[in-house]
Amino acid sequence: MFDQTSVDTGASTTSAAMPVVELLSxxxxxxxxxxxxxxxDLAIQPGEFISLIGPSGCGKSTLLKLIANLIEPTDGKMQWWRGDFEKVGSPGKRLAFVFQDPTLMPWAKVDRNVCLPLELAGVPKEEAKARAATALEHVGLSAAARRYPRQLSGGMRMRVSIARALVTEPxxxxxxxxxxALDEFTRNKLDEDLVNxxxxxxxxxxxxxxxIYEAVFLSTRIVVMASNPGRIFAEFRVDEPMPRDENFRRSDRFAALCRDMSALLSDASLASVIA
Ligand SMILES: Nc1ncnc2c1ncn2[C@@H]1O[C@H](COP(=O)(O)OP(=O)(O)OP(=O)(O)O)[C@@H](O)[C@H]1O
Ligand SMILES: [Mg+2]
Known part of the structure; x- marks a missing residue:
């Protein structure tokens, strides 16, 4: 279970807040x-949980990599916290990326894996260790700190990857x-812990x-994409209260939201067919 201790980051979901990221054309x-x-065109507000969904090849990873500044746009303008990425964004500072594969160092124990971004940032060893211990606590893995990645389940490895992202306090x-790549039970549990x-x-x-189920469960807003060419097709708000739990997943409201999303995704697939 992830620790959901509330931290005041100054974040807010009011429309007056400064967008975290803005993409203009x-x-x-x-x-x-x-x-x-x-x-x-997309503006992401502080505290939003946005899911990108759409057929394979519609540009979801491309959009995410643009937001991470891993690739540059061909045209248009991007801003992070109303500024240039170099000034305000840089990874390990305000932004962290988690890939499908946990990509842990197999020869290093769990706590050392989580320390890595701090080591790279030149954080003193003792401070890095303490922060890694806190991050592991947040993902419920304190007891596994001295194990090697191969001694963990897939779900545990993914938790380590999330701890490694959280340790930089992005x-x-x-x-x-x-x-x-996880089984449904583990995935549901991680979804619940993550969103909360x-x-x-x-x-x-x-x-x-x-x-669709994961997107509806997690998101405050779902961005539905279509391909040929890759683009934003529609947006879908999920105005359901947080924290979210099994009761939400089993509710009629959840089923209705999934049905609506399913219809929207079918429309996006139809719009993706090359004429
Ligand atoms: N480095 C690249 N060079 C050339 N084409 C690329 C590159 N990366 C992605 N593409 C192409 O851009 C389009 C969008 O790819 P992208 O990986 O963003 O899709 P996706 O929505 O993430 O797909 P999936 O659901 O399969 O992961 C695809 O046509 C893909 O082949
Ligand atoms: Mg992808």
Whole structure:
């Protein structure tokens, strides 16, 4: 269970707050001429949990990589906290990325894996150790700190990966299908812990998923994408209270939201077919 201790980050979901990220007519054409994304406009507000969903190849990972500044737009303008990425964004400072594969160092124990971003940032060893211990506590893995990754289950390894992202105390968490390879039970549990942790800490999250259920459970807003060309097709708000739990997942309201999302996704798939 993730620790959901509330931390005042100054985050707020009011529309007057400064957007975390803004994309203005941003598009991406790759070096080989493939258009990854047609012009996209998107503003992400502090504290939002946004899921990106859409058919394979519609540009979800491309959009996430643009937000992470891992790739540059071909055209358009991007801002992070109303400024340039170099000044305000930099990874390990305000932003962290979690990939589908936990990519842990197999030869290093769990606590050392979590320390890595702090070591790279030059944080003194004792401070890094203390912060790694706190991050592991937050994801419920204190007891596994001295184990090697191979001694953990898939779900535990993913928790380590999340602890490694949280240890830098980011404001923005970017996750590309992080739980796609896990069984449904573990995935549901991690979803529940993640959304409530993000809410308690005022963390902003952009999360890529193929699962309608996961998107509805986690999100405050779902961005539905279509392909040919990759673009934003529609947006879908999930105005349900936090924290979210099994009661929400079993509710009629949840079923109705999933049905509406399913219909929207079918429309997006139809719109993705090359004419
Ligand atoms: N480095 C690259 N060079 C050329 N084309 C690329 C590159 N990365 C992605 N693309 C293309 O851009 C389009 C969008 O890819 P992207 O990976 O963003 O899709 P996606 O929505 O994440 O798909 P999936 O659901 O399968 O992960 C695809 O046509 C893909 O082939
Ligand atoms: Mg992808």
């Amino acid at each position: 941003v598009d991406k054409v790759f070096a080989n001429g493939t258009r990854g994304l047609a012009p996209v 404001d923005l968490l970017l996750m590309d299908e992080p739980f796609g 942790l993000c809410h308690a800490r005022g963390l902003t999250n952009v999360f890529v998923t193929h699962s």
